[in-house]
Each structure stands twice: as structure tokens, then as C-alpha cells.
Amino acid sequence: MAEEGGGERKNLEKFGLEMYFESVRTLRRAGARIFLAIATAVLIWVFGELVFLPIARGITQQLFGYPVHSIISFIIVMALAIIVLSVFVDIRRLTRSLAGVLAYQFGRVSGETDVETYNDYRAMLDGIIYVIVVSLVYLLFARYLAEIHPAVPAAILILIVIWSIFALWGCCRAIARIINKYTSRISEELEKQAKKE
Numbered sequence: 630m631a632e633e634g635g636g637e638r639k640n641l642e643k644f645g646l647e648m649y650f651e652s653v654r655t656l657r658r659a660g661a662r663i664f665l666a667i668a669t670a671v672l673i674w675v676f677g678e679l680v681f682l683p684i685a686r687g688i689t690q691q692l693f694g695y696p697v698h699s700i701i702s703f704i705i706v707m708a709l710a711i712i713v714l715s716v717f718v719d720i721r722r723l724t725r726s727l728a729g730v731l732a733y734q735f736g737r738v739s740g741e742t743d744v745e746t747y748n749d750y751r752a753m754l755d756g757i758i759y760v761i762v763v764s765l766v767y768l769l770f771a772r773y774l775a776e777i778h779p780a781v782p783a784a785i786l787i788l789i790v791i792w793s794i795f796a797l798w799g800c801c802r803a804i805a806r807i808i809n810k811y812t813s814r815i816s817e818e819l820e821k822q823a824k825k826e
Contacts, residue, residue: 648747649733655726659719666716670709674769677705682776702776709773713766720762725751727758749803756800760793 685698692700713720731754733747767782767789774782 646733649730652726652730652733655722656730659723659726662719663716663723666712666719670712670769673705673708673712677701677773681705699777702773706770706773706777709769713769725755727754745806749806753800753803753807756796756803760796763789763793 681701682698685696685701688697690697731750735750767785771782771786774785
């Protein structure tokens with residue numbers, strides 16, 4: 630019986646280490662591409678905000694019936710969208726990897742003994758990181774979208790809030806499963822102590 634528990638512990642440690650090392654490798658590979666893409670997006674955003682839009686707002690002529698600042702905003706939004714979509718897969722890998730590293734560290738510290746708990750930690754952290762990333766991307770786009778039409782950022786924000794509620798609900802379910810394991814363990818210990826008395 631003790632051998633079986635030791636074997637299970639070794640399998641868990643092997644699983645945790647494999648997940649950790651794979652996550653670290655992915656962070657290393659995707660991190661540079663994402664950093665470069667973020668730096669490019671920030672530069673485009675800054676130049677658009679501080680140079681191109683102020684110039685465009687000073688132009689009173691319209692092009693094809695649209696104000697020049699709306700056209701400039703649309704061009705910047707398209708450029709930012711292409712950058713974000715080009716690294717979206719890397720962002721997804723990076724968030725999963727970061728969640729994997731954190732899940733391994735939390736699981737190791739708490740002494741968890743099953744793969745399900747690692748997956749619960751990962752699901753919890755995945756959802757939280759996704760909500761943060763999507764919120765930051767929205768902040769990058771919001772001002773330019775408002776230049777195109779004031780209703781566009783509002784509609785997108787509503788969709789993001791609805792999606793975030795479902796993503797955070799999934800995180801809370803993962804947290805509930807983790808808490809349930811802790812409370813079950815505590816109640817088992819209390820029962821054992823009550824039986825000894």
C-alpha cells in the first residue's frame with residue numbers, strides 16, 4: 630500500500646516536472662516574439678495617439694465622405710489587429726505556459742497528490758490570465774475604435790464583459806474544486822481525531 634502511494638507520488642512529481650519544463654520552454658520560445666509584437670503595437674499606438682491623430686483632426690476635408698481622423702484610426706486598428714492576431718497563438722501558448730508554471734509551483738507548495746488538482750490550478754490561472762490579456766488588448770484598441778464610431782468600443786466592451794463572466798465563472802469552479810479537496814481533507818482529519826477520543 631505504501632509502495633502504491635509512493636508510486637503515485639512519483640508519477641505526480643514526474644507529471645508536474647514535465648508540465649513545468651514544457652511551460653518554461655514555451656515561455657522561452659514565445660516570449661521573445663510576443664515581446665517584439667507588444668513593443669511594435671505600443672509604438673504604433675503611441676505614434677498614432679501623439680502624432681497621426683492630432684494631425685488628422687486638424688484636417689477638415691473628408692476622404693470618400695469620411696473624416697480623415699476616422700480613416701487614420703481604422704488604419705491603426707487594422708495594423709494593431711494584424712499584430713495581435715499574428716501572435717495570438719503565441720499569446721495563448723504563453724498564458725497556458727505561465728499558468729502551468731504557477732500551477733506547478735502552487736501544487737508543489739501545497740503538497741497536492743493528484744493530477745486533477747494541477748489541472749484545476751491550471752484552469753483557474755488560465756482563465757484569469759486570459760481575462761487580463763483580453764482586457765489589455767481592449768485598452769489598446771478602445772480609443773481608436775471610438776474615433777471610427779463611438780458605439781463600437783461600447784459594443785465590444787459588452788461582449789468582453791459577457792465573455793469574462795463565463796471565463797471567471799470557470800475559474801471559480803476550479804477554485805471551488807480545490808477548496809472542496811482541502812475541506813474534505815480537513816473534515817477527514819477532524820473525524821479521525823474525534824474517533825480517537
